[in-house]
Amino acid sequence: MAALATVLAGPVGAAPRTGAPACAAGPARAEILSGIGPRGEILLGSGARVVPDSLRWPDVPEAAAAAQAWLVARRGSAVTVVPRGQPDRWDRARADIQIADGDDDLAGGLIGAGLALADANEADSLCRPALRLVEAAARARRLGIWREPLPAAQDGPALRALAGRFVIVEGRVRHVGERGARTYLDFAPPGADALTVTVSKRTWRMVHARGLSAASSEGQRVRVRGILEVWRGPTLEAGADAIEVLGESDRPEAGPEGERELRR
Numbered sequence: 001m002a003a004l005a006t007v008l009a010g011p012v013g014a015a016p017r018t019g020a021p022a023c024a025a026g027p028a029r030a031e032i033l034s035g036i037g038p039r040g041e042i043l044l045g046s047g048a049r050v051v052p053d054s055l056r057w058p059d060v061p062e063a064a065a066a067a068q069a070w071l072v073a074r075r076g077s078a079v080t081v082v083p084r085g086q087p088d089r090w091d092r093a094r095a096d097i098q099i100a101d102g103d104d105d106l107a108g109g110l111i112g113a114g115l116a117l118a119d120a121n122e123a124d125s126l127c128r129p130a131l132r133l134v135e136a137a138a139r140a141r142r143l144g145i146w147r148e149p150l151p152a153a154q155d156g157p158a159l160r161a162l163a164g165r166f167v168i169v170e171g172r173v174r175h176v177g178e179r180g181a182r183t184y185l186d187f188a189p190p191g192a193d194a195l196t197v198t199v200s201k202r203t204w205r206m207v208h209a210r211g212l213s214a215a216s217s218e219g220q221r222v223r224v225r226g227i228l229e230v231w232r233g234p235t236l237e238a239g240a241d242a243i244e245v246l247g248e249s250d251r252p253e254a255g256p257e258g259e260r261e262l263r264r
Helices: 061-072 106-112 131-140 156-160 201-209 256-263
Strands: 029-036 042-044 049-052 078-084 093-099 166-172 175-178 182-186 196-200 221-230 234-237 243-245
Antiparallel strands (some): 182 196
């Protein structure tokens, strides 16, 4: 199941459709993929360091090792690099990186193989939202990190075991509480050992502008993602692109041709 509203990204090198400055695409350039650093850092022949945009490196060691091996197998390849927005906190450019003689770019290939996740990371917006459909197709096929089912928002003990890790959780919103500084999405009655999602005031304004309000989200089944913490109970602070409203009729099991286009 995917979000009810998804904007499809164009091919590598195309202008982003989100309009967000953080997603602005720079000029494409030809490079050589000369090495792979930790957590998916790409070393280019020019000496530049880049990371695939809209991709989150897996936390699970086995998945991280498999993702690293997937990239190492492509070392020495000619690639087309399109920077996006501003560099990250480590001064690495975020970029779309496409193998010059293949159909896939690195983010789409890793996510499609179930070796990474589509995520905005520290950015406000996911620059390539179509990668969520690629992720959903890998999840439907139980590839890689998706071999195990997603934890349920009502399963407090299972969530507590994942404290400190980036998680994706599904459940039905039981109650939404809007406060001065934060909005709270609860998935169980008060006092129950279940997930609470917190959303900052600034982020809730962004979510509200996209059409999701307290009234419209109560009773909805959603998928949320973020770093899980445990305070009084399992808690996750969500970004604007971290909340997906799910619908039974919105199933994106993309076929091979459609999925290939979405990855680009």
